[in-house]
Amino acid sequence: MKKLLITTALAALSCIGSARASALPGTCGHVQVASSQPRGDSALAGHGYDLVLAGGADQTFHATDISASGTGLGPQALRDMEDVASLVMLATLTGHHSQGCAQDYFVSAAIPIMDGLRAGRSYDLTWQGGLLTNGPTKLSFRRAHLHLAGARSDSAPATLTLETQGIGITGTHNTLLASALPQQATADASVPSDSLVPLAAAIAGHPPENVRVPLHVSSLNAQRGTMQITGNGDANLTGNTDASSATGHIQVQNLDAVIETLRNAGQTRASAALILAKLFGHKAAAGGTSWDVSWEGGVMTVNHIPLPIR
Numbered sequence: 001m002k003k004l005l006i007t008t009a010l011a012a013l014s015c016i017g018s019a020r021a022s023a024l025p026g027t028c029g030h031v032q033v034a035s036s037q038p039r040g041d042s043a044l045a046g047h048g049y050d051l052v053l054a055g056g057a058d059q060t061f062h063a064t065d066i067s068a069s070g071t072g073l074g075p076q077a078l079r080d081m082e083d084v085a086s087l088v089m090l091a092t093l094t095g096h097h098s099q100g101c102a103q104d105y106f107v108s109a110a111i112p113i114m115d116g117l118r119a120g121r122s123y124d125l126t127w128q129g130g131l132l133t134n135g136p137t138k139l140s141f142r143r144a145h146l147h148l149a150g151a152r153s154d155s156a157p158a159t160l161t162l163e164t165q166g167i168g169i170t171g172t173h174n175t176l177l178a179s180a181l182p183q184q185a186t187a188d189a190s191v192p193s194d195s196l197v198p199l200a201a202a203i204a205g206h207p208p209e210n211v212r213v214p215l216h217v218s219s220l221n222a223q224r225g226t227m228q229i230t231g232n233g234d235a236n237l238t239g240n241t242d243a244s245s246a247t248g249h250i251q252v253q254n255l256d257a258v259i260e261t262l263r264n265a266g267q268t269r270a271s272a273a274l275i276l277a278k279l280f281g282h283k284a285a286a287g288g289t290s291w292d293v294s295w296e297g298g299v300m301t302v303n304h305i306p307l308p309i310r
Helices: 002-014 075-094 103-118 175-180 193-204 255-264 268-280
Strands: 029-038 043-053 059-070 122-134 137-149 157-165 168-170 184-192 213-224 227-237 245-253 289-296 299-302 305-307
Touching (some): 075 103, 075 137, 075 193, 157 193, 175 255, 175 268, 193 213
Antiparallel strands (some): 029 043, 122 137, 227 245, 245 289, 289 299
16 A cells, blocks of 8 residues: 555656646646646656736637656656647747746746756657637647757757647638638747847736847748749847848749639639739749848838838
């Protein structure tokens, strides 16, 4: 019996359920996990992951399964990595930020990861069965995988790869978004290692004063049916959209297929918007339509033409 009790206690400690205490501050959000189990050294597998931003239940992130791995990270550090990455993803895709997400939280959660990046280590996060809600709008994906690879100094860039499959959206009144949203996408980017914490804090809504994070997107590939999107660019990100800046190049293959789908569905305004975008575009040498896009001082420019988007 004593052996059984000890075994049960050890299992309870290693398989932490929904009552586990998260390092995520309550002023920032709340996390519940149905089960979380270490898998060998430096790996963690969870089931039933739920994140709710502070201030209400309108912005949530649910994943049927979540897993994290990284050399030298214990279970708590891996859980912190899951929470920070999920928080940043939710804030990015819903556009909702919380002033309760203090930078101190990101700094403390990132210390083991930053040490590993400086040693050239890499980290992986995978979400399965993801569902992000923002009021009535629901964005789902079948699988998302984030890979973070380190450099051996703060000045050298860390590289990030995000791959998402099976993307869908419901509950939005934006018919253009619903009809043109890629079903799968992959992005490769790099950012100075010492900028990762300020970047996460800025995205989540509590940026350090005068933060400016350089981000280089080496490649973006997305697909919806026969439509293919490729791109690259550079950005300087801050906690203020108007103070941020970006330049990039986007190319779309088979844009006509999306226009035809919208037209057949009676979505004349959305199809007209894409027709106008095509007129603004350049014919690419390899076929398709391309645009040079920039954002500066709150103004978006496409092929050197400012757009009245406000």
